[in-house]
Amino acid sequence: MSSQHSTWPVLLEIYNLPQWLCMKRNYIMLSLLISGPKQPGHDIDVYLAPLIDDLKLLWNEGVPMFDAHTNSNFTLRAMVFCTINDFPAYGNLSGYKTKGEQACPICEEDMKPTRLDHFKKNIYPDFRKHLSRYHPYRKKKKEFNGFTEEGVARTPLTGSQVYERIKNVETKYGKCFKSKSKKGVLWKKVSPLWDLPYWKDLSVRHCLDVMHIEKNVCDAIIGTLLNIPGKTKDNENVRKDMKKKNIRPDLWPVKKKDGTKTFLPPACYTMSRKEKKKFCECLHGIKVPSGYSSNVKRLVSLSDLRLIGMKSHDCHALINVFLPIALRGILPKHVRHVITKLCLFFNSICAKVIDPETLDALHNDVVETLCRFEMYFPPSFFDIMVHLIVHLVREVKLCGPVFLRWMYPFERFFKTLKDKARNPANPEGSIIRGVLKEEISGYLAEFLSSLEPIGLPKSRHVGRLAGEGVIGKNVISPPSERKKKAHLCVLQHLTEVHPYLEKHLLELQHCNPKLKERALMREHNRTFIEWFKKEVGKKQDHDVSDTIKWLSRGPRLCVRSFEGYDINGFTFYTRRQDEKSVVQNSGVKVVASSRVYASAKDKRPVDSTQSYYGVIEEIWELDYTYFVIPVFRCQWANNQNGVKRDEIFPGLTLVNFDRLSDSDEPFILASLAKQVFYVVDNIDPRWRVVAQGKRHILGIDDVVDEDEYDEYDDTPPLPMVVQPLPEEEDANNTNHMRTDHTEGIWVTNRN
Incomplete structure (x- = not known):
């Protein structure tokens, strides 16, 4: 609700609906509202218990219902397809520790984290093990972490295998109880969702949210390219970690003789001021069709040469369409190429229609793209959100297109709940009262033809398709x-x-x-x-x-x-x-x-x-x-x-x-x-x-x-196929420092 008050709604979405009705507000049910001011964290299981009981009833016995269309009774049964939430809530619902060395709930102990002592964070640049067995990147040392890669990524565990691991984990609830984190212990509790009879049979129980992954990756790329304070992944501490690990010596920090300043040489991803200006001016000049996205011009600060106030959908539009266009003619070709390939990957998985036969090739392509990111970008870039990209294609295979299981519709629903909180002293009561009024009004609207249904926004194109x-x-x-x-x-x-x-x-x-x-x-x-x-x-x-x-x-x-x-x-x-x-x-x-x-004289x-x-x-x-x-x-x-x-x-x-x-x-x-x-x-x-x-x-x-x-030819906003760079050109790009300009980063040393 605010920085001092956290309220957690638990929503149920009806899934067996036509595409144009699925994920609409009218079919999202507010099943629980967990009151603040503090978030429940792992204690969310206590609040979920009544809901779990209802879900078990819906699966085991069903609920008698009346079908007005056929004028007959039937037994309604339902199951939970998956949970949709951001990554911190992923840990709260599943019980997995999504922080620390093994932060990925799919890889678990198969992760190989690297600790950056100066940057003070764990990173996860272990993408080469997802490559084919004889891929040439596995043998490269200088371009990566100084070692070859012989490991092979583990096949994700099935639901039954996961349950066998966690069924004996002791669960203790309560904020007053603080468990000491034990090394090697990856699960903190047994989620009550395992009580559902079918939960062990689901290959994907908790979906990774592409909306937040896109947002974090976009912020990291833009922040690093434009060197935005607080968002860049490149700073003095990262360069010190490079020196400590004896990698990329041409990027090591250089102190002035008087010791007052430190110079960070320009990396291959460092833009000159001229390039930053060209990049920002390109975005500032973009005008999009009605209903396409927000006004991109408002996100660009030409005075500071940075992007400000980007919301999740702004990042979605940027990384899917605008970023590859704005980068044309900017940065070395190999860096621009790899950024564009990642953008096209997100563009592919966000499509409403995906050919299943292309998914294996798409997975191999994004793994290679992430390996090339590892070759060019600083180690600090590879946080857990970048690592999760590796698993997105697997979830597309098992759960279908992304647009039916990301957070955008629920974030919009949260906005309507916030608007109902008119009493700051009792926000949850205000929300419940507002939701009840809306449900009553929606029920009455079904019997009054003059009223529009609530929660189903009417398109401005209704009645205008013919012109x-x-x-x-x-x-x-x-x-x-x-x-x-x-x-x-x-x-x-x-x-x-x-x-x-x-x-x-x-x-x-x-x-x-x-x-x-x-x-x-x-x-x-x-x-x-x-x-x-x-x-x-x-x-x-x-x-x-x-x-x-x-x-x-x-x-x-x-x-x-x-x-x-x-x-x-x-x-x-x-x-x-x-x-x-x-x-x-x-x-x-x-x-x-x-x-x-071919010409005016062409006879064929x-x-x-x-x-x-x-x-x-x-x-x-x-x-x-x-x-x-x-x-x-x-x-x-x-x-x-x-x-x-x-x-x-x-x-x-x-x-x-x-x-x-x-x-x-x-x-x-x-x-x-x-x-x-x-x-x-x-x-x-x-x-x-x-x-x-x-x-x-x-x-x-x-x-x-x-x-x-x-028969609409749904041409994507960007091409799905990218020509690979010539091998000799890609092989020669082992120099991590830019040689076409010397505009590095100056850091003032504090006494």
Whole structure:
């Protein structure tokens, strides 16, 4: 509740729900509220006892329930899938000692901790034992801790094996009793969850929380790169530990002759002031689509060249998308490469759909990435949160995608509980009263159609998937030539018109057999509208659908224009609206099949599917009397010389809007548009890095399958495959000190 008062809610989440309802507040039950002001710690078992009894009843006997849908009775049974909590609470619930030398509850005594005497902390840089048996990193000494690695990681214990270890542990409750920590004793108690009949059969009983792991890893990387006081993992004590362990001699601290200051040479991860400025300016200039994340600009302090006030979701967006983009052209290539690979790992496991066949390769890749971190970053970087990354793929295999078992929805629920604590003297009573009022109101809302259900936030896109203008409505009379292009775009993309398109092309080929393909298509585009109108007019009314009839007559003279438009779960703006907004909604991508010519004289064009990137200039609704069709007029980057792929990250696309397409087809159907946003490239400001927008349409307007809705190509915001660095380049990066600048860290010595 505050720094002086700690209240612990225990929540139950219903899991067998559709994806768009699972983890929503309406289906999270407050089963216990453990009062403060002190946290219960390991005594939480005392409070959990009644809940455990209820859970055993739900499994053994079940509870009679009535199903209103089938109008029948049934016996409800339930089981606990796993617990979701941060790492300290992991220890309180499981009984494992998550501090000290063997802090990992999965590795247990298989860990090889290293004590940093000057830094005064244990570290866990033992990733090489997770590599394949004959991996070359196992034989390297200088790049790691000075020793080879012959060990092999132990297979995690099953639930039954763990229970055999702890079943005889004596459990003593009470704050007044302080047990002396015995070396080698890893378990402090037997959790009451073991009383559940099925608990021993679960492979994963307590999930590692990816939200907090991402937050800690992101803070460590950013703090170390920018040398943020209190967050950096590189300081004088760490350098002294390097000297004591006789590793990385080029980074050992150097004292001035007068002894007043100590110089820490710049490591390979140390940014110069120029690089820090470029990094912060890149993040400061990012504008994201509506609902994507918080305003990144507010997190950047250009005066201090640091990031401030980052919440958990800010770190999630940063490490999944923005960090690899902001690091382009900064730091040595091998350091930038390994940071980006770790970011792509988090991007992969946070995806909503994961291919199980790729998980083994993903695990091997992240282990190798962590080994390379060990080669470049200071030993103090490898705390327990970094170590836990090794086990995340295993939990994805056993428990499924991360987004259904991380702490974000529960942190949001905690925020609603805090808002209910209106009486500081009795916060728990205020919370209980507020929760009861909400439950009563929610129950009544089910019987009153005019009320919205509590705890199920209504999307702003409800009723707008087909398209609706939201900002800047106006009625204009556009130039006839421009409106003709928009009308032609509509005709070319509607399925009902395809037979007419094919017939017109065949007639042109028959009348002009010597006409080349390019000239034939130009003539087709120039004459099709009039031909289509006459062709439909020849037929009887009963032979033509109403849609074809109204399309042949063309749109009305005036069109409705908008500055903002919602369609397919996206919010689009024009470029003008973007310039006066804190978000960027004007970026657009469309995937289309086209005939590609290598040059004007090319006689062998190639049919291919390409992605086209542009910026929305105008948003129109063409009125065909009985229906309207929204279209976007865009400026498109030239796919020949204005779009390129990064060499190391081939999935990373860059566009240059100084090189526009000379195509005479500026319009697209709004229903075909996918949202992207652009970030200025650090290497060349004329180019923009493309990042994919996101949307949430499941559960909106009866959409239950996004693929069925529109075969949406869910391109990740960053590439999933990274080209490895050349072996000779990676092998030569054994120098841990930067040689391209001398801006190390000066430490003032205290007398």
